[in-house]
Amino acid sequence: MTRDVRRRFVSAVFVAACAAAVLLALIPLAMILFFVVSQGLQALNVAFFTQLPRPVGESGGGMLNALVGTFVLTGVAALIAIPIGVISGIYMSEYRGTRLATATRFAADTLNGVPSIVIGIFAYAVAVLPFRQFSAMAGGLALGVMMIPIIARTTEELLLLVPGALREGALALGATRARAVFSVIVPAALPGIITGVVLALARIAGETAPLLFTAFNNRFFSTDLRQPIASMTVQIFTYAISPYEDWHRQAWAGALVLVSFVLVCSLVARVVTARVQRLRG
Amino acid sequence: MNPPLVSPLAPAARDPGPEAATLRPKIDVKQLSFYYGATRALQDITLQIYPNVVTAFIGPSGCGKSTFLRTLNRMNDVIPAIRVEGKALIDGEDIYAPGVDVVQLRRRVGMVFQKSNPFPKSIFENVAYGLRINGMAKNRSDLAARVEESLKQAALWTEVKDRLHTSALALSGGQQQRLCIARALAIRPDVLLMDEPASALDPIATQRIEELVYSLKSSYTLVIVTHNMQQAARVSDRTAFFWLGKLVEYDRTDRIFTAPSEKLTEDYVTGRFG
Amino acid sequence: MRTELLFRVLIGACAVLLVVLVAAIGVELARESVLSIRAFGLRFWVTTTWDPVAGEFGALPFIWGTLYSSVLALLISTPIALGIAIFISELSPERLRAPLVFLTELLAAIPSIVYGLWAIFVLVPIVRQLEASTPEVLRALPLFSGPPLGVGMVSAALVLAVMIIPFTSAVAREVLKTVPVAQREAAYALGATRFEAIRSALFFARTGIVGAIMLGFGRALGETMAVTMVVGNNPQISASLFAPQYTMAAVIANEFTEATDELYLHALVEIGLVLFIITLIVNAGSRLLIWAMSRSAAPAVAPTSPAAATV
Numbered sequence: 082m083t084r085d086v087r088r089r090f091v092s093a094v095f096v097a098a099c100a101a102a103v104l105l106a107l108i109p110l111a112m113i114l115f116f117v118v119s120q121g122l123q124a125l126n127v128a129f130f131t132q133l134p135r136p137v138g139e140s141g142g143g144m145l146n147a148l149v150g151t152f153v154l155t156g157v158a159a160l161i162a163i164p165i166g167v168i169s170g171i172y173m174s175e176y177r178g179t180r181l182a183t184a185t186r187f188a189a190d191t192l193n194g195v196p197s198i199v200i201g202i203f204a205y206a207v208a209v210l211p212f213r214q215f216s217a218m219a220g221g222l223a224l225g226v227m228m229i230p231i232i233a234r235t236t237e238e239l240l241l242l243v244p245g246a247l248r249e250g251a252l253a254l255g256a257t258r259a260r261a262v263f264s265v266i267v268p269a270a271l272p273g274i275i276t277g278v279v280l281a282l283a284r285i286a287g288e289t290a291p292l293l294f295t296a297f298n299n300r301f302f303s304t305d306l307r308q309p310i311a312s313m314t315v316q317i318f319t320y321a322i323s324p325y326e327d328w329h330r331q332a333w334a335g336a337l338v339l340v341s342f343v344l345v346c347s348l349v350a351r352v353v354t355a356r357v358q359r360l361r362g
Numbered sequence: 363m364n365p366p367l368v369s370p371l372a373p374a375a376r377d378p379g380p381e382a383a384t385l386r387p388k389i390d391v392k393q394l395s396f397y398y399g400a401t402r403a404l405q406d407i408t409l410q411i412y413p414n415v416v417t418a419f420i421g422p423s424g425c426g427k428s429t430f431l432r433t434l435n436r437m438n439d440v441i442p443a444i445r446v447e448g449k450a451l452i453d454g455e456d457i458y459a460p461g462v463d464v465v466q467l468r469r470r471v472g473m474v475f476q477k478s479n480p481f482p483k484s485i486f487e488n489v490a491y492g493l494r495i496n497g498m499a500k501n502r503s504d505l506a507a508r509v510e511e512s513l514k515q516a517a518l519w520t521e522v523k524d525r526l527h528t529s530a531l532a533l534s535g536g537q538q539q540r541l542c543i544a545r546a547l548a549i550r551p552d553v554l555l556m557d558e559p560a561s562a563l564d565p566i567a568t569q570r571i572e573e574l575v576y577s578l579k580s581s582y583t584l585v586i587v588t589h590n591m592q593q594a595a596r597v598s599d600r601t602a603f604f605w606l607g608k609l610v611e612y613d614r615t616d617r618i619f620t621a622p623s624e625k626l627t628e629d630y631v632t633g634r635f636g
Numbered sequence: 637m638r639t640e641l642l643f644r645v646l647i648g649a650c651a652v653l654l655v656v657l658v659a660a661i662g663v664e665l666a667r668e669s670v671l672s673i674r675a676f677g678l679r680f681w682v683t684t685t686w687d688p689v690a691g692e693f694g695a696l697p698f699i700w701g702t703l704y705s706s707v708l709a710l711l712i713s714t715p716i717a718l719g720i721a722i723f724i725s726e727l728s729p730e731r732l733r734a735p736l737v738f739l740t741e742l743l744a745a746i747p748s749i750v751y752g753l754w755a756i757f758v759l760v761p762i763v764r765q766l767e768a769s770t771p772e773v774l775r776a777l778p779l780f781s782g783p784p785l786g787v788g789m790v791s792a793a794l795v796l797a798v799m800i801i802p803f804t805s806a807v808a809r810e811v812l813k814t815v816p817v818a819q820r821e822a823a824y825a826l827g828a829t830r831f832e833a834i835r836s837a838l839f840f841a842r843t844g845i846v847g848a849i850m851l852g853f854g855r856a857l858g859e860t861m862a863v864t865m866v867v868g869n870n871p872q873i874s875a876s877l878f879a880p881q882y883t884m885a886a887v888i889a890n891e892f893t894e895a896t897d898e899l900y901l902h903a904l905v906e907i908g909l910v911l912f913i914i915t916l917i918v919n920a921g922s923r924l925l926i927w928a929m930s931r932s933a934a935p936a937v938a939p940t941s942p943a944a945a946t947v
Binding site: 244246249251252255256257264265268269 | 435437440465466469473477480481491545546549
């Protein structure tokens with residue numbers, strides 16, 4: 082082959098390889114979605130959403146306690162993470178360049194990279210050991226700690242995108258810096274911040290490892306924060322590694338609910354972002 | 363309606379303004395110098411701005427006219443490492459004295475920016491913002507009345523009265539700028555500083571802003587920075603010419619443009635440089 | 637201004653809280669592992685016995701398992717992730733770009749427990765089939781020795797690879813975006829083929845790309861659930877892809893609630909402590925590389941900071 086032909090051939094192979102990579106990655110995605118939907122739909126019924134799990138070995142029952150439990154846990158996590166995350170984000174954007182802001186950003190990025198099981202150990206040490214029992218509170222703490230850096234960084238980035246002219250306009254009208262931040266800048270970034278929070282919640286709802294020894298699990302219905310609580314993820318795990326066919330099917334149903342929830346949050350986030358973009362013009 | 367070929371604000375028709383010694387100045391600046399870090403941006407500026415008069419600052423790009431404007435409401439404070447020497451007295455009090463409440467200052471000395479910056483809120487909420495944060499309205503109907511008054515002063519009321527609660531960002535460029543003027547006027551400042559308010563607008567919108575400036579003169583003290591000499595000639599009573607951070611000449615507008623004392627001024631206004 | 641100072645202090649307190657939180661995690665981990673550290677010292681990292689009954693704890697099998705699975709996952713996923721990143725950012729037709737990005741984000745958003753579910757019920761049977769049908773000739777090699785159980789190193793590595801692909805690919809895409817357009821234009825203007833132009837862009841971005849790969853590696857190191865379900869949970873050190881093994885995260889997940897005495901618990905926490913430190917180093921290193929690359933690529937275009945002003 083002449084040199085040119087060879088070069089073109091190599092390029093074509095390269096392009097094909099990249100396209101193949103894309104297809105290759107889509108295969109597991111398609112497989113997972115296919116199995117989750119097909120297996121999950123089979124086992125999904127009204128009982129799933131309204132009943133508690135049956136004793137070991139018996140078939141039937143549902144995941145009501147786990148559904149509620151996930152809801153409670155994400156609620157506690159949100160209560161912890163939203164204030165700390167948003168306010169840290171405000172500090173990082175308002176006082177960008179100071180040593181504390183740099184340290185906070187570094188801390189947030191580090192926290193983001195800590196394996197979720199390690200955060201579980203932390204929550205265990207801080208919230209389970211002193212009280213000598215597993216609790217929803219401890220589980221919520223673990224999830225909240227995971228959410229903080231996500232919310233903080235998203236808030237920081239969105240606040241930095243707000244045009245400086247808005248701040249100047251507020252200051253020129255006699256607003257103090259605090260006033261300008263809370264009445265103009267944060268509201269301007271609010272849709273994005275809310276989207277970030279929703280996405281963080283979706284991510285946290287799918288976490289299992291940090292709950293294994295904090296919230297633990299609970300066969301019964303409970304919303305008591307000081308008691309162990311069931312959760313979708315831990316329940317799915319327990320069912321999946323069990324030897325019972327019926328439990329396996331319920332695990333798929335649970336997975337379907339989880340994936341649907343994540344998908345819905347993801348789509349809502351996109352729609353909101355697109356609408357806000359159009360409004361801003 | 364076609365815009366008139368000759369501006370109603372043509373020099374001959376205007377009141378020449380007060381002579382220097384007869385009236386107390388609203389703003390009295392003495393030997394003001396301004397530094398960004400080690401760079402001196404303004405050098406020994408001394409000038410007086412009189413009430414109910416339109417004063418224009420002109421000069422080539424980078425001459426310091428906007429910097430000087432911003433010293434008058436201490437907007438430059440947001441920049442780190444700045445230093446101010448000299449005095450700037452407003453109603454006899456130095457605004458750079460220690461312990462001066464900057465927030466209060468900005469209530470009295472309002473500002474309109476080159477590029478309009480309405481908040482992403484409704485038209486009503488934009489104008490109401492200053493009133494709310496300064497606690498200036500007694501109740502909801504008082505607030506609504508003052509918003510209406512400001513929008514009328516800014517010649518925007520008739521265009522927006524039926525859509526006060528729609529987004530301000532949906533207005534045209536010229537309307538947004540008039541909204542920003544209404545927003546600034548709502549808190550009833552004594553002085554209104556305008557930093558090239560019409561430079562981003564088309565000629566028709568520009569003319570409306572100029573007419574607005576003229577109509578506000580009787581109630582406010584206006585200072586307007588402009589890079590457009592014809593605009594300064596049309597709109598102002600007194601003009602200050604800045605160059606490289608120094609005040610070169612300050613006089614009645616008609617004198618600056620027809621018989622300036624400094625050669626530099628004459629070169630600038632006749633277009634030899636700039 | 638006093639109100640400004642108050643504002644700064646109150647808001648700053650939250651920021652300080654975040655920093656303290658990260659330090660607190662390290663501190664708690666150290667505190668809850670002292671018994672084990674004192675009892676075993678450095679031997680912990682080279683001993684292979686993990687015998688809770690006898691009170692003998694050695695973490696080498698878990699380190700081996702974690703590294704083996706993560707490195708293998710990295711080898712499998714990196715070419716694919718980079719291929720995706722290159723395709724989306726350089727080769728894809730405009731219309732396909734947004735859907736492809738959405739699909740990769742979807743891959744990233746699937747909870748790890750769902751990956752685990754799929755792995756245990758779908759992937760493992762397939763792997764078992766493949767293992768069973770491996771030709772005799774390869775079976776003799778240590779890499780492919782052992783019974784075809786399905787669960788084992790290769791399943792763990794495969795599911796890990798799928799999980800880190802979207803991660804590495806997203807970061808690589810961001811890195812490629814920072815390569816100035818002028819670089820590619822220069823290449824094309826000299827008559828380069830697509831491959832050659834992209835190759836020069838990749839070379840320009842090499843530091844950042846390495847950073848992206850390292851970030852994926854860090855993610856693989858800490859992944860727990862999906863791995864736990866398919867790695868076989870056997871604390872043995874084996875070169876075989878087929879052999880059931882154990883990772884650091886998996887042993888903590890499985891045995892934490894079973895730890896009957898303090899020493900056992902402390903040993904597990906010590907493993908967690910080391911996992912924490914390793915991921916910290918890998919992540920910090922990768923972020924440093926990405927930051928260094930973005931600094932050299934384009935002059936920093938800082939968004940308007942509160943201190944910006946126009947003259």
